[in-house]
Amino acid sequence: MRKAIGIDLGGTNICGGLVDEGGNILKRASKRTGTGGRRVVLEKIADIINELMEGEPIEGVGIGSPGFIDVEGGQVLSNGGNIKGWAYTKIREELYLVFKHLPVFIENDANVAAICEEWLGAAKGMDNFVMLTLGTGVGGAIYSKKLGLWHGSNYQGGELGHTILYPNGRPCICGQRGCVERYVSGLAVERNYLELTGERLRGEEIFKNSLSQPKCKEVVHRFAMDLAILLITLKNMLDPAGIVIGGGVINSRYYWWDLMIDHYERNCNNPTGTTIVPAKFLNDSGIIGAAKLVFDRV
Ligand SMILES: [Zn+2]
Incomplete structure (x- = not known):
């Protein structure tokens, strides 16, 4: 079964999950978002990805982020939500430096929740x-x-x-x-x-x-x-x-x-x-919807 990593980036926590094609979360990892700014948040995201993909063949990473998200460019625009220094972060480009061959997809967090509800939930x-x-x-x-x-x-x-x-x-x-x-x-x-x-x-x-x-x-x-x-x-x-x-x-x-x-x-x-x-999904909609970005596009 295909697997992908979904990451729900919030102002308080960064929650990640290894998700299968049926929408089941097989493994979880999380960290506090903190107030360390862009560099620290990117490092924490990379740590979570590393932890989740250990020994697992995955097809890519999906990230739900607050703010205005340029989904084609894989970057945050002028509004980065309630994460310090998050506006104008080129998420895909930054993660490419760490994970060369891993496709990365980014979407606005509320959109990700909607994807989850459309896939498996109330919609x-x-x-x-x-x-x-x-x-x-x-x-x-x-x-x-x-x-x-x-x-x-x-x-x-x-x-x-x-x-x-x-x-x-x-x-x-x-x-x-x-x-x-x-x-x-x-x-x-x-x-x-x-x-x-x-x-x-x-x-x-x-x-x-x-x-x-x-x-x-x-x-x-x-x-x-x-x-x-x-x-x-x-x-x-x-x-x-x-x-x-x-x-x-x-x-x-x-x-x-x-x-x-x-x-x-x-x-x-x-x-x-x-x-x-x-909504049917509360806390997990960000992880599941973000993983679905990968299943839809890879
Ligand atoms: Zn307003």
């Missing part, structure tokens, strides 16, 4: 769908069977977290104000709670306490409403067969999913026809 069989990943930030991907992933003209397509939800709202790291990411990410929920109460509480706690504490309930209701507004925009813009929602915040969906659907159904002009589902 399997859908002609087209939109993926949202709600984590520290908000990632997005737009996919159709006919066209594949929507990269746009400058590899900035599907950046749904930076569509504007509140004009003149909170400043975003991208330079705009009022981006979706500032309101419906895990970090945003904590920020909303802080603004309301003057106290800090972890996102998970806020969701959990929303059943009993009015302030937490208020924050979670606002989150559900804000997310529903984004879903309505996506429905009107793209009319997708499905919207798949993943990322860390989905772990707390018990506390907000039904609220979100309720807001969506009550506020959308035609809520039927688009299936809204949670």
Whole structure:
């Protein structure tokens, strides 16, 4: 069976896996991303690849990276996400210096998650769908069977977290104000709670306490409403067969999913026809989707 290495590069961890053609993770390796900058991150990626391919014939390496990713050039463009010094990193070129004969493919992290869901997860069989990943930030991907992933003209397509939800709202790291990411990410929920109460509480706690504490309930209701507004925009813009929602915040969906659907159904002009589902893969979608880049292209 063919095997490839998938690497999920995040702001906190770099997680790698040896993946077979059935999407099974056979072996894992990971390191903290740290704040050492580009050179250190590249070395850690190389270490993980070395560890995973020891004694294994592999067909290549796929990497899911935050930021604007030039998939043809194998490099990061002006936005490197939340990894220090990551913008303008020529990932493929750098790894070629270490692994001469190994094909390396790079894709934006939310796009990689969408590839995984399309291959084996919640979007399997859908002609087209939109993926949202709600984590520290908000990632997005737009996919159709006919066209594949929507990269746009400058590899900035599907950046749904930076569509504007509140004009003149909170400043975003991208330079705009009022981006979706500032309101419906895990970090945003904590920020909303802080603004309301003057106290800090972890996102998970806020969701959990929303059943009993009015302030937490208020924050979670606002989150559900804000997310529903984004879903309505996506429905009107793209009319997708499905919207798949993943990322860390989905772990707390018990506390907000039904609220979100309720807001969506009550506020959308035609809520039927688009299936809204949670992602099937959470932590492993980055590794599996990144490996699939290799199986699709080698
Ligand atoms: Zn933004």
